[in-house]
Ligand SMILES: Nc1nc2c(c(=O)[nH]1)N(C=O)[C@@H](CNc1ccc(C(=O)N[C@@H](CCC(=O)O)C(=O)O)cc1)CN2
Ligand SMILES: Nc1nc2c(ncn2[C@@H]2O[C@H](COP(=O)(O)OP(=O)(O)OP(=O)(O)O)[C@@H](O)[C@H]2O)c(=O)[nH]1
């Protein structure tokens with residue numbers, strides 16, 4: 001198995017070839033590797049242009065070298081970076097060179113960040129934020145990731161955990177000193193008001209979970225309607241790519257097709273589906289079933305209908321938020337009433353209005369929200385657990401203090417698990433620093 005004592009290395013920059021490629025090394029042998037390859041270790045945190053040699057002394061490349069001395073590095077260990085010319089053979093020669101050195105092995109996925117966590121450089125929420133930051137494709141995904149990676153979310157959780165630990169200390173102080181005169185009776189009421197406020201804050205924070213999920217995973221928009229309404233043509237037009245097969249045969253699309261759009265900085269997942277109709281064809285019928293099921297869980301359904309057909313309007317499909325759209329407006333003249341929007345995938349008319357309409361809905365649903373939101377199910381699970389303990393604590397507040405105190409401890413512990421720094425809090429410290437018992 002891999003060991004923390006190993007020195008790890010990996011290509012940390014993206015796909016090759018590239019202008020520059022960064023090979024990162026972290027661990028106790030990082031400086032020795034640098035010495036062997038570059039002939040010296042540059043002064044920490046100062047980039048230096050150096051000749052990088054293979055085992056026989058031949059040049060691999062001339063590149064920038066950057067050293068970080070433990071603990072002042074991303075991982076908290078000694079780190080070295082080689083900034084190479086980003087050719088495949090250049091990088092391969094460097095990775096081969098490193099793999100042949102004693103005590104060195106290739107890093108596992110996330111291992112640099114894991115070491116940073118283990119060395120206390122970042123907490124779990126921040127680490128999760130970093131990983132979201134790397135996959136963020138839209139502005140809002142980036143901002144949401146920053147909120148986690150930058151410690152804002154951790155600060156919120158740690159603040160709540162501290163409040164609960166303090167409340168518990170106060171309650172236990174009352175338990176220990178209840179015969180004495182100098183603990184005012186109103187303290188308890190104030191403490192419990194605080195606990196109730198924290199409970200409410202966590203509850204309302206949790207309510208933002210769905211919004212966080214939409215920002216992170218994308219706002220789901222399903223294109224639905226009868227066969228030949230122009231659904232696949234609309235998907236292609238919005239994606240500006242020829243993704244879906246378009247023909248004049250009713251029932252062309254069967255599988256669900258998906259494209260990702262960026263509308264106003266939000267990730268939107270747009271789905272093309274099979275045309276809705278009764279059919280004997282088992283394959284098409286399965287497509288229709290999937291289309292209906294997807295429409296049931298979409299944030300928004302675009303219900304398309306061909307304006308050039310005399311056919312009845314599309315039936316009620318779902319009670320989800322719906323935009324009724326008349327298609328092929330290039331083929332009709334005059335009356336196009338009864339729709340929220342009309343458009344033509346062929347000429348592009350109305351597409352901007354559709355994008356604006358989706359953007360408006362996004363703004364209503366997600367705009368103006370603070371981005372301090374519980375992004376992951378892991379985080380939400382612990383928040384729900386904390387709430388359960390807090391409700392138990394509030395319900396037990398009139399009982400003997402051991403009961404609510406234990407529930408408060410459990411709630412703070414649940415919060416501590418979110419950041420991965422479960423408080424091994426020193427209860428007495430809290431008591432003495434905030435309540436002048438010895439007075
Ligand atoms: N070249 C390069 N760029 C990069 C990274 C990297 O590893 N290498 N990062 C990788 O993710 C990010 C930057 N993250 C970093 C986080 C901490 C430290 C660091 O040296 N921390 C020290 C000193 C802090 C200070 O002086 O302010 C420390 O925490 O003690 C470096 C990079 C993005 N850009
Ligand atoms: N004139 C005109 N024709 C269009 C427009 N949009 C689609 N069509 C035509 O309508 C026919 C059906 O288009 P599709 O996009 O395949 O329709 P669909 O709703 O995906 O059909 P199914 O997958 O069978 O449910 C094709 O012949 C398209 O070229 C449009 O805006 N204007």
Ligand SMILES: [Mg+2]
Nearest residue numbers: 231232252253
């Ligand atoms: Mg289609």
